[in-house]
Amino acid sequence: xxxxxxxDAPTSREPxxxxxxxxxSRPLWRRALLTREFAVxxxxxxxxxxxxxxxxxxxxxxxxxxxxxxxxPILLIAMPMTMVIIxxxxxxxxxxxxxxxxxxxxxxHQDAGLSIPVAALVAVLVGGLCGAFNGFLVAYVGLxxxxxxIGTLALYRGIxxxxxxxxxxxxxxxxxxxxAKQRIVExxxxxxxxxxFLLLLLFTTWLLHFSTFGRGVYEIGLNDEAAHFTGVNVxxxxxxxxxxxxxxxxxxxxxxxxxxxxxxxxxxxxxELQVIAAVLxxxxxxxxxxxALHGVVAGAVLIGVIxxxxxxxxQTVNLINIVIGVLxxxxxxSTSFLAWASGLAAGRxxxxxxxxxxxxxx
Amino acid sequence: MKLHNRRASGLAALAxxxxMSLTACxxxxxxxxxxxxxxxxxxxxxxxxxxxxxxFDTSTSGAEKAGDELxxxxxxxxxxxxxPEAQVPFINTAAQQGVEALVVSANDPTAICDALxxxxxAGTSVVTFDSDTDPECRDIYVNQADAGGIAQVQVDLxxxxxxxxxxxxxxxxxxxxxxxxxxxxxxxxxIEENHPDIELVDVVYGDDDDQKSFxxxxxxxxxxxxxxxxxxxxxxxxxxxxxxLSTSNAxxxxxxxxxxxPNQMREYVEDGTVEAFALWNPADxxxxxxxxxxxxxxxxxxxxxxxTFEAGRLGEYTVGADxxxxxxxxxxxxxxxxxxxxx
Numbered sequence: 001x002x003x004x005x006x007x008d009a010p011t012s013r014e015p016x017x018x019x020x021x022x023x024x025s026r027p028l029w030r031r032a033l034l035t036r037e038f039a040v041x042x043x044x045x046x047x048x049x050x051x052x053x054x055x056x057x058x059x060x061x062x063x064x065x066x067x068x069x070x071x072x073p074i075l076l077i078a079m080p081m082t083m084v085i086i087x088x089x090x091x092x093x094x095x096x097x098x099x100x101x102x103x104x105x106x107x108x109h110q111d112a113g114l115s116i117p118v119a120a121l122v123a124v125l126v127g128g129l130c131g132a133f134n135g136f137l138v139a140y141v142g143l144x145x146x147x148x149x150i151g152t153l154a155l156y157r158g159i160x161x162x163x164x165x166x167x168x169x170x171x172x173x174x175x176x177x178x179x180a181k182q183r184i185v186e187x188x189x190x191x192x193x194x195x196x197f198l199l200l201l202l203f204t205t206w207l208l209h210f211s212t213f214g215r216g217v218y219e220i221g222l223n224d225e226a227a228h229f230t231g232v233n234v235x236x237x238x239x240x241x242x243x244x245x246x247x248x249x250x251x252x253x254x255x256x257x258x259x260x261x262x263x264x265x266x267x268x269x270x271x272e273l274q275v276i277a278a279v280l281x282x283x284x285x286x287x288x289x290x291x292a293l294h295g296v297v298a299g300a301v302l303i304g305v306i307x308x309x310x311x312x313x314x315q316t317v318n319l320i321n322i323v324i325g326v327l328x329x330x331x332x333x334s335t336s337f338l339a340w341a342s343g344l345a346a347g348r349x350x351x352x353x354x355x356x357x358x359x360x361x362x
Numbered sequence: 363m364k365l366h367n368r369r370a371s372g373l374a375a376l377a378x379x380x381x382m383s384l385t386a387c388x389x390x391x392x393x394x395x396x397x398x399x400x401x402x403x404x405x406x407x408x409x410x411x412x413x414x415x416x417x418f419d420t421s422t423s424g425a426e427k428a429g430d431e432l433x434x435x436x437x438x439x440x441x442x443x444x445x446p447e448a449q450v451p452f453i454n455t456a457a458q459q460g461v462e463a464l465v466v467s468a469n470d471p472t473a474i475c476d477a478l479x480x481x482x483x484a485g486t487s488v489v490t491f492d493s494d495t496d497p498e499c500r501d502i503y504v505n506q507a508d509a510g511g512i513a514q515v516q517v518d519l520x521x522x523x524x525x526x527x528x529x530x531x532x533x534x535x536x537x538x539x540x541x542x543x544x545x546x547x548x549x550x551x552x553i554e555e556n557h558p559d560i561e562l563v564d565v566v567y568g569d570d571d572d573q574k575s576f577x578x579x580x581x582x583x584x585x586x587x588x589x590x591x592x593x594x595x596x597x598x599x600x601x602x603x604x605x606x607l608s609t610s611n612a613x614x615x616x617x618x619x620x621x622x623x624p625n626q627m628r629e630y631v632e633d634g635t636v637e638a639f640a641l642w643n644p645a646d647x648x649x650x651x652x653x654x655x656x657x658x659x660x661x662x663x664x665x666x667x668x669x670t671f672e673a674g675r676l677g678e679y680t681v682g683a684d685x686x687x688x689x690x691x692x693x694x695x696x697x698x699x700x701x702x703x704x705x
Contacts, residue, residue, distance in 0.1 A: 057458045057460065060458050062457060062458045063458055066454040066455075066458065166538065168472075168473070168538050170472040256447075260446065260476075261476060262446065262447075262470060262473035264470075266445065267447065268447075269443075311439070311455040312455055312458060318442060321442075
């Protein structure tokens with residue numbers, strides 16, 4: 001508990017407390033625990049424990065296995081999406097890229113006779129290209145990402161449906177469809193897809209939280225002009241983030257195809273909203289500049305746990321959507337609510353402290 | 363100084379979190395007692411293509427009636443959009459719950475196979491109804507009518523209504539719907555063979571979505587000004603098409619037939635938009651599927667060809683080749699008899 005004295009020290013020496021840096025004015029454990037992100041982690045813990053004890057069959061061995069299989073595409077795409085949203089941009093086209101990559105995997109495997117790994121590689125590259133197109137329009141042409149990616153949402157989905165028409169490609173080799181559903185250790189609840197996800201999580205954590213590139217990402221979100229003048233290459237950063245999002249969505253499309261054993265143009269319709277919901281629920285600010293990956297992972301898992309628990313209770317899908325929707329609205333408004341509440345508290349305290357300094361000096 | 367207000371906001375964050383978790387749990391807890399029942403009970407889970415579809419509401423009501431007669435619990439679950447990957451989590455959930463039987467109408471013949479296999483290896487009997495999967499993915503398929511009979515009756519109806527010549531189009535459900543595609547293929551063959559003056563100009567897909575089917579009807583009439591008839595082998599499609607026709611100037615000029623339910627089609631039969639349409643009784647279908655599922659779950663039948671079982675008021679049924687149980691012949695509804703039906 002030496003931290004409080006450390007942060008208190010400058011305040012006691014110089015009374016002008018406005019000069020301290022708020023982010024470092026508190027001890028480490030408070031900075032880590034009393035945050036939006038940790039609130040989501042705590043909520044996840046509460047909901048998980050409740051479900052584990054109260055929901056019939058939730059404690060079974062299949063629950064986590066299916067849960068991770070279901071949310072894997074969301075978890076994967078949420079990683080680059082977090083960084084995109086922290087720069088203050090958004091990518092709505094990811095689900096269409098998933099669909100396109102799914103169709104490509106199917107068409108290249110069935111019609112062009114490519115093996116699954118080669119087809120998958122091409123699908124991921126095309127995903128990256130789709131992202132590059134988004135990134136070019138947003139970063140270098142300077143168009144708003146909302147408009148650009150709504151456009152490419154329709155464009156990529158259109159190409160996907162156009163390539164395959166209304167049919168579906170099925171009959172992928174068992175070796176690969178089994179791999180998508182395989183457990184890391186036979187009999188455990190952890191599906192194999194968590195391995196690429198954890199690698200991606202490590203990479204993204206390093207990139208966002210421990211690299212200069214990541215500092216630039218936050219700076220762009222807070223003020224891109226200031227970021228530019230401090231030497232951040234704003235355009236290039238945004239461009240690469242969209243490429244990253246596209247490539248990961250491409251990979252998610254390959255997983256989607258193999259998991260369901262079916263490549264269809266309408267695969268993963270609406271997935272982009274689930275990804276964005278998970279990211280925002282995880283405490284990332286839609287205005288940019290704020291957020292952390294542990295909150296996002298917790299947000300995605302929380303959505304998965306709530307859906308899984310409510311399905312086990314035989315609740316309808318509409319009720320599940322209502323609960324997740326309410327949660328999301330509460331989560332987004334909590335930022336403004338907390339700012340308002342702490343503003344009130346700060347105002348009151350400032351009044352009190354001026355009182356106190358007057359009496360002590362007098 | 364700042365320390366305190368940070369703590370306040372932190373606490374507020376936790377309080378909010380607790381509040382949220384309470385809302386979430388409140389939603390969870392509602393159905394907990396009762397829905398699970400005792401261990402000796404047989405639970406049958408009904409998984410239609412999607413919820414909020416009157417056709418499946420009717421089949422589920424039939425399933426519930428069968429459940430009451432048999433003393434088994436029938437639970438209906440399902441996605442809000444008719445897509446195969448949306449059905450998979452519900453199949454997984456049934457496997458987790460270890461329900462005795464799952465009655466499912468497949469949105470795709472193969473995409474849900476792996477999930478069904480996992481449920482079956484967890485001890486759940488799988489019965490498909492209305493729309494089948496590949497035969498190796500389920501125990502028994504309860505077929506509403508054989509595809510040949512359904513295609514035949516619809517072609518006969520449209521041929522009769524348009525005087526056996528002219529352009530017709532098909533307004534179908536989802537592009538991958540198993541049964542619709544099989545019927546359309548047979549209808550094409552039947553038209554080619556026995557109705558040389560009828561030309562099938564287009565097949566459009568309304569995805570079993572009311573608005574989309576409505577819009578597709580409008581588009582069809584615009585694209586083919588000489589269109590004489592529309593066949594819609596899906597209940598959502600035919601009622602949306604009838605709603606469009608009844609208010610357009612094509613009413614009476616363009617004939618409409620297909621598969622519909624009497625309650626949905628009553629007003630269009632009465633106002634003359636539609637002359638006659640066909641269907642089986644979906645309530646009977648759900649009823650039979652539930653009896654089949656219960657017979658499987660109780661071990662009365664194995665799903666082998668030749669197995670026989672009693673299905674309440676419908677009488678005795680025999681499992682045919684490939685594990686198919688056939689409900690019966692399709693039924694034609696027209697202005698004369700529609701008043702006798704209420705489903």
